[in-house]
Amino acid sequence: MPDNERNISVFKIAAMYIGAVIGAGFASGQEIMQFFTVYGNKGLWGVGVATMLLAYLGAAVLYLSVKYGTGNYLQLINNLTAPWVAKIFDLLSMAMLLAGLSVMLAGSGAVFSEYLEIAAWPGVLFLLFIVSFVLTGGMAGVIRFNFVLVPLKITAILVISLLVLVLCSTGAPPAGEISQSTSISTGNWCLSGMLYVSYNMILVLAVLSTLGNRVTVRKAVAGGAAGGIGLGIAAGMLVLAQLKLYPAIVSYQVPVLFMAGEIGHLLKIPVAILIWLAILTTAVANAHGLAARFAPPGTAKYKLAGAVCNLLALPLAGLDFGRLVGTIYPLFGYAGLLMVLILLVNPFWPLMKRIKL
Numbered sequence: 001m002p003d004n005e006r007n008i009s010v011f012k013i014a015a016m017y018i019g020a021v022i023g024a025g026f027a028s029g030q031e032i033m034q035f036f037t038v039y040g041n042k043g044l045w046g047v048g049v050a051t052m053l054l055a056y057l058g059a060a061v062l063y064l065s066v067k068y069g070t071g072n073y074l075q076l077i078n079n080l081t082a083p084w085v086a087k088i089f090d091l092l093s094m095a096m097l098l099a100g101l102s103v104m105l106a107g108s109g110a111v112f113s114e115y116l117e118i119a120a121w122p123g124v125l126f127l128l129f130i131v132s133f134v135l136t137g138g139m140a141g142v143i144r145f146n147f148v149l150v151p152l153k154i155t156a157i158l159v160i161s162l163l164v165l166v167l168c169s170t171g172a173p174p175a176g177e178i179s180q181s182t183s184i185s186t187g188n189w190c191l192s193g194m195l196y197v198s199y200n201m202i203l204v205l206a207v208l209s210t211l212g213n214r215v216t217v218r219k220a221v222a223g224g225a226a227g228g229i230g231l232g233i234a235a236g237m238l239v240l241a242q243l244k245l246y247p248a249i250v251s252y253q254v255p256v257l258f259m260a261g262e263i264g265h266l267l268k269i270p271v272a273i274l275i276w277l278a279i280l281t282t283a284v285a286n287a288h289g290l291a292a293r294f295a296p297p298g299t300a301k302y303k304l305a306g307a308v309c310n311l312l313a314l315p316l317a318g319l320d321f322g323r324l325v326g327t328i329y330p331l332f333g334y335a336g337l338l339m340v341l342i343l344l345v346n347p348f349w350p351l352m353k354r355i356k357l
Contacts, residue, residue: 008215012143013208013223016285017058018230019146020207021200022153023282024107027275029242029255032235035196037242039189047239049193051232053340057197058224060343061205065212066220072292076209080342089339090293096202097290098309101131102316104283108276109317115272124317128310131283135291135306138298139210142288149281154234156274160256161237163263164244198336203282205339206289210297 025031036043036050061076070076073093077086105124112123134145208224215223241259242249252258256275260267288297290309295301 008143008211008219008223010219010223010226012147013062013211013215013219014227014230015146015150016143016207016211017204017224017227018154019150019281020203020285021054021231021282022150022157022234022278023104024275024279026235027153027157027256027278028253029238029257029259030253031196032238033242033250033255035192036189036235036239037246039192041243042189043192043239043243044236046189046193046196047232047236049190050196050235051228053194053197053228054200054231055225055228057201057340057343058204058208058228059221060224061208062211062215062220062224063217064343065209066215066217068212070209070212071296073206073209073289074293076205076212093202093206094290094293097206097286097293098313099316100203101283101286101290101309101313104279104286105313105317107279108283111272111276111279115269124314127280127283128314130280131287132307132310134284135287136303138302139214140298142284142297145284146281149277153274153278153281154230156270157234157256158237160259160263160267160271161241164241164259168244168262194340195337198340201336201339201343203285203289206293207285210289210292 023031036046039046064070064080065076068076068079070079074086074090077089077093080086081089105127106120108123108127109120110123112118112126113120134141137144211220238256242255245259245262249255249258254275257268257271260271287306287309291297291302291306294305
């Protein structure tokens, strides 16, 4: 499929969206634990808030991207904000995408060292090679990549969660908020759901804005909404499964691995593969969004920018994975709050001006 054809299906758009969001934190279950499960049954309401926002904002980003014919996040931001605000967001987005890529590289190294019991660097370099290879295919390569891997990830998450709900015995139900000293979310379940969306929005914006001159409005809006709903369903199933295994699951750094162990020890290796694939798709999303900032996908300059970004992310990949996540991800959340507000209001702004609000 040539990069300039406007024939990308709704499913492929949704797959790109989901592939950007389901990274190591989501697939491991830790991200869902910290933002939703820690609130007990109320965490499901938080998932509902997050699902509505993810569906709306995904559709809004794609609608506005098509409206302005964007090829990267900077072109979209320039149309939504004042020039000085756009410059700040540009610098912030570049820094966060690069940092996010470093986190994924470190995560790959952690999977290799913890599950294969070998040095971390082969895992870092292997991920680096795969990401660079995917980017050589331009936009078509990124789309095909997500089209294949995202359904596998979603299916694995849903199957593991369903098996826990059907086969595992129920623990003591949480009376209220679960004590979790490592939680990175704060406030109540509603605020936590909003913060979860906002910290994902920088990467979502970087990825989906590259589709602005490649899809129709109808497919864009449908794909964004479908991707958000798909993410919400996967998150909701994980919360239900984690609540069933409370309180034992709270003390585990990789809750999905614990869930798999409760079903059968043979599932531990497939879960490790699932986590690594989630790391891979998010790494590709970060590298693609960053490379597209400097050149149209598929061009020689785009491929060169992708290679340079990968190399720049390499030094940070040697740091502790958990420390990187705890430092960088909260910054993503707070930086994304203003962009969420802009995206919530922008599609209605012409109507608001007409009725003089």
